[in-house]
Amino acid sequence: MPQHVNASAPPAPPAPPAPRRTYDARRxxxxxxxxxxxxxxxxxxxxxxxxxxxxxxxxxxxxxxxxxxxxxxxxxxxxxxxxxxxxQSLLGVGGPPAEQRSDLAQLTATDSLALMEQFGRFATEVGPLEAPIVLLIRDAAASGDADMADLLREVDDVRFRRMLRNARQMAARGLLRPGLNAFEAADVMFACTTSELYESLIMKRGWSAEQYGTFIARTLKANLL
Incomplete structure (x- = not known):
């Protein structure tokens, strides 16, 4: 009598593991x-x-x-x-940050008058973004908010250091008026970039951004060159 043969099919191989879902870190x-x-x-x-x-x-x-x-x-x-x-306001309105463009303008400028006009354009771009926020900080600090008082001091300190850096770059390239040192030039630039100036001329007197930028460029020319 023939031996019985098990005709059952062999077990199916295990299904391959489902592909792992890639983690889209960039997204x-x-x-x-x-x-x-x-x-x-x-x-x-x-x-x-x-x-x-x-x-x-x-x-x-x-x-x-x-x-x-x-x-x-x-x-x-x-x-x-x-x-x-x-x-965020200091970045300007698109493209490379305004401070980077300012640095590049100083490194490549061959005409000091054109550089002052460029500074005026930067003020026209950044002023409407930054000045209202700095004025908000100022008013909150004046009301007694200690955090805002600290932030206001920090903002002013950072701005002055930025202006001193600008002035030193200009001095190194011979773009400042003879006899004018970097600290005096930085003070002029610091005064021209106060939010209070923006407040006085644009918010109170109704100047356009273009008038404001032109005024800053002319003031810088008169006092630095």
Missing amino acids: RRDVAEEARRTVLARARELFLAQGYGPTTIVQIARAAGVSPESVYKKFGGKPGLVRAIQE
Whole structure:
């Protein structure tokens, strides 16, 4: 009698593992940066419309479509938000940051008059972005907010160091008036970039941004060259 043969099919090989889902780190960074920009934009609008004190993180988060916790995690509260908005303002309006373009203009300028006109254009670009925020910081500091008082001192210190750097670069290239030292030149540039000047001429007297930039360029020419 023939031996019985097991005709059952051999077990099927195990299915290959499902491909691992690649982690799109770049996409996540892009989404996070877009959320950051949205929070800063909504915060800027609310701060300038309502003032520093009355504006809350809850209002900002609601306007930006995020949670208050995420705002605190990213910025640490209102002082951190204002600092980030002020720093963002210094970038200018697209392209390389305005400070980088300023440095390049100083390194490549062969005409000191043209350089002063370029400084005036930078003021026209950055002033409308930065001055309202610095004035917000100033007013909050005047009301007794210690964080804003510290931030105002920091903003002024950073701006003066920036102007001193500009003045030293100009002095090294022989672009300053003979007998004018870098600290005196930095003081002139510091005075021409105060938010109070923007407030006086544009916000109070109704000058256009172009008039404002031309005034700064002419003032710098008269006092530095």
